[in-house]
Amino acid sequence: MTMTACKNCPLRQKSMFTPFTQDELSFMQSFKTGELKVDPGTTILLEGSNSPQLYTVLSGMGTRYKTLENGRRQVINFLFPGDFVGLQAGIMGEMKHSVEASTPMTLCAFRRDDLWTLFRQHPARAYDLTWIAAVEEHFLGETIASLGQRDAIQRIAWALVRIHERLKAAGLQKANRVPLPFRQQDLADALGLSLVHTNKTLKTLRSKGLAQWSDGTLELRDIATLADLAMIDPERPQQRPLL
Amino acid sequence: MTMTACKNCPLRQKSMFTPFTQDELSFMQSFKTGELKVDPGTTILLEGSNSPQLYTVLSGMGTRYKTLENGRRQVINFLFPGDFVGLQAGIMGEMKHSVEASTPMTLCAFRRDDLWTLFRQHPARAYDLTWIAAVEEHFLGETIASLGQRDAIQRIAWALVRIHERLKAAGLQKANRVPLPFRQQDLADALGLSLVHTNKTLKTLRSKGLAQWSDGTLELRDIATLADLAMIDPERPQQRPLL
């Protein structure tokens, strides 16, 4: 397999301050075990399973979710290009949630067993990984605050703004439009709202001229008002500090 | 300062599989910069600040929370002995939440700048840190599922069972009783419920003989029924897999 480290790999993105050494590059090549291409609807990782793989999303989008005993589904977050998947399983030994593709996806696969080698031999990459974990933890904390303290319209405004930011950062924005190939049910499950109420709330935002989401495309027409509605503190783009 | 690595430090707890080397022990000593003792009500870390410190909780309890612009407060989680605090600030450069002591607390303080040294010189400890971050991320995911998919009585049952488990693991259990020195308002803010409804729901659990929480002590009388009520999948104790 001829390859350089994946172009969209977060381990690469985060490395702008600490460039790869030749040794690291060759290690990355051995760390990567292959690319995975999946169709929409495919379950990439299954709750309770013991996956030997870690992944990086190279393209496509998906959902990370838990299923409760009563059948209800909670989408923990959406997966976008550049996201890292499976660190929990990689490090804890068992998946605590499932991952499903919403679009065709290509993923960069790593061997879990190589994680330890990474830590031993490439502390800068290990630090990158922990940085990623810390950033993710931060977003989960914000999600908790949304579910706990925001009402329906605030939650949806918050989600749309954050998703827009994320996709913009991933370079997928064109004139305030970003691709958002999920169903309303997915957003509802992410925000703890019913499908019906999610639909009606989206209609409200639409009729107010704030945001439009249809045919897999999200367009934010008034980000300032949306951010204000959602009580979002203007967040500087995440950027890793120099070591 | 004469010291060994703190007894309750998670970096020590998690190291049962990879014991400290003499070199590491001496590093831990230099890594630790001191102990912090604070009174109830003290804000240990403030949202938006740029703390140069990381902490480990040695004793006492506290809350980790965010405050929204409208003044509402979301408790992200409770802090118990053994918990690690400030990794986000340590690695991202800025606190995204506040930390406040609910009881007198003693904390073990580390210099943030030493984190990188830790990664470079002690990969096993760095791996421990990432393990901790992954476990925390898992719990946040479960919290999201609770806020999104469980109703009031399920949320409270879930929280009480999880808290009980956590305190038991910390060795604070005595005959199904654990210390829980928080206010009902804290639990309400953690679960996204109003104080009034939290109070009424606790009463329901009490009258059903399932759980009793008063005077800072939580007693679970019927854990099986509570876990069933909360739809908790029986979770094996978190234990780090061998490398």
Next chain:
DNA sequence: CGCTTATTTGATAACGATCAACTAAAGTGG
């Protein structure tokens, strides 16, 4: 002994869930 904080309880209101039905688009198979 007033003052504050935490808990408790009842009454009322509202936000969002649930139920039901309909439209539109996209397969699918005979």
Next chain:
DNA sequence: CCACTTTAGTTGATCGTTATCAAATAAGCG
């Protein structure tokens, strides 16, 4: 090629869980 099915989105009506308001009790505490 057209019934038939399935999936996603939309809308209206009703119900219920939970928030909000109000007030009372009780426990520290200067």
